[in-house]
Amino acid sequence: MHQLGAQTKLLLALGYLFTTAAMPEKAWKVYPVLLILIICTAFLARIRLVSLIKRSLLAFPFHLAALPVLFTLPGDPCLILSWSKFSIAVSAPGVNRFLAIGAKMWLCIQAAALLTATTPMRQLLAAVDALRAPKVLTAAAALMWRYLFVISEEAVRLMRARSSRSALLSEGQGGGSIAWRAKVTGGMAGSLFLRSLERSERIYNAMQSRGYDGKIRTLPSTQAEECAPLTLVIGGFLFACLLLLGTLWQ
Amino acid sequence: MHPSPPPMHIPDGFLSIVVSSFFWAVSVGVLSIALRKTKRMLREKDFPLMGVLAAAIFAGQMLNFSVTGGTSGHLLGAALATILLGPWAATLTMTVVVSVQALIFQDGGLLALGANLFNMAIVGVAVSYAVYRLLLNLSKKQKFIPLAGFAAAWSSIFIASLSCALQLAFSGTSPAQIAIPAMASIHALIGIGEGMITAGALIFIGRARPDLLSGETAVSASSRGVFTGGIVISVALAVLSPLASSHPDGLEWVAEQQGFIEAARSPMYNLIPDYLLPGVESEALATILAGLIGVVIVLGVSIGITHNRQISRPNDSRL
């Protein structure tokens, strides 16, 4: 799995995402197949499922946004919640859609997380590059990736400096109004931005002194770009079959 | 090291294929314009600037401050980027941020990336730009900049959340009459945090490097098109949202006009849900109206303050 070209992996992952998102919501018999695909891939790539699942928890608060469909989708009521005079009906199609959204979201996050876990950022960017994404964007993304950790450390240092000075005299809320606290945080963001701006000027100088002339050039890369057409065709066929299966077998 | 995801990053599975493809197409279209514009306008040093500022925005999203209890305010950064870089470069910078978040951190989906880019890199930036320019036209005073920044940041979050809610509604994953007021009211609050941090950042930058905020930089050098675009987006979303939430059938009507209804009937897509609970309508409308009134108040207060300042300036100079 780790040896597969980054471009192939990216395309397969996108195919998987498309298949999952386009799957009819009542195709409950096909969802397990999609899950098995994830588990097998994780197993082949020797990625621990636990770490994958942890990553997926990040997006779960968003599932709340789908909660209202439980009540608003027309259909047979399968549960009626009453509270004094008010009562509200949960519809069967509503439950089905809510669960389907949750399942799709979860499967998609697993697939995306698998892609990230098996492909280093650099190769991923090369793959995006090979898919004809604009060079300015991929080069800026590479630069961002390089400085993300440097600047994050700066942010952590700023926050540490703030917390080491925000002692509490007694239990409870610290001093200062919310507006004041926001202003302090804003000052931190401002200084982070300024430092980054000045850093970008120094980086620009460093690039310039090594010949940068406004055009972005990189080594013609040798690895990671090789596409495996056969794998892609098999994958595409598999996804098409799953979609067909999901449409017919509900 | 990663911040709690701001609720605006839509994961995969939430948007129908039609909606995701539509917004991919729109975003790619706008981005290609942005790329062409920046190619002409950017100086050589702006590419490293975009990369490093993208990292700073990403890291800046870690910064937060406690509001009450467990809740905290934090930064999305579209408005700050717009004010410092100008709209086109800010769009590209936010594109890099949002794409890397989706690609590496699964913060927002890959199929949904088109929609997320539309909300955060396009709507967020265009609205920030329009509001900021609009307010700065009223007063060029240094002291006014943070206020304009606050309004720009708040509006960008608020309007972008409307766009997000509409995408969910069109996909049938969250009914319009609930999603829109809910998203709008949550983000009216989140927007205050964004606005305050942005204003704080601008105060800091104004003291340390006032040259960066002087009107002659990137912001003013940009075209009128973005300004108009930002205004149009704001107004369209502000009008469309209450319409959609109070007349959910309206969505169906739009879809029918577009010929989407056929797609909606096919088993592959389920675009437009039919709605129950007619009682919620008026409440939804009220929430949206409250949001709109909020916009008007922010604008009104800012205009009022500048107006007063301009009147009192002659006195100041005599003192």
Add this chain to the structure above:
Amino acid sequence: MAITHEKMIEIQDLWFEYPNKRIALKGIDLHIHPGEKTALVGLNGAGKSTLLLHLNGILNGHGTIWIDGIRLTANTVGQVRALVGLVFQSPDDQLFSPTVFEDVAYGPIYQGLPPEEIEARVRMALNMVGMQDYGDRAPYHLSVGEKKRVAIATVLSMQPKILALDEPSAGLDPRARRSLINLLKGLPHTMLIATHDLGLVEEVASRVLVMSEGKITADGKTEHILKDKETLQKYLL
């Protein structure tokens, strides 16, 4: 070392004013011979870094600069940048690529060399600084001392004749500093080193320039300047 009488660096009456009206260089005159290792000392704000940034045309003041017989103008700036390897103070600013290899390859790529030649240059440069096994590493994961070495390799790969180093020993622990000094002593290039580290000056440089408020206020052999208590007291301590 054979010191000929031709000049590797020649600067005549160089003035520079920052946009904020601060005059950083006030009439610099300077000759440096091929192979000469010169230290540039002086307090912060004396103009050392500003002077280094003029050597390859990053900053453009008033005055004339000749590098290896080429006059620095808008037309020759590309040529000059290939001759002058500028090593910045913060290696984090200099190493902007995702991997060490790509960073060292950056200069040769922009020189338009064929891929095999680029590869050979990178190997050579990493060998010279003793970092040959670090090609695939991310700069972020290196120690400060390792970053400094790679930063030097990024300019060595361009095969410059001059190395201009800004505070090369700042922030290094004693062992890393020691190995950096040995590295600089071993390299054959003409060097101009801006530094506060008088120990490094003593070991590496044969000549010292003292800068103060945008001017060169003393110029002489290292052993003379470092013993000249009066000059040091006046401009440095």
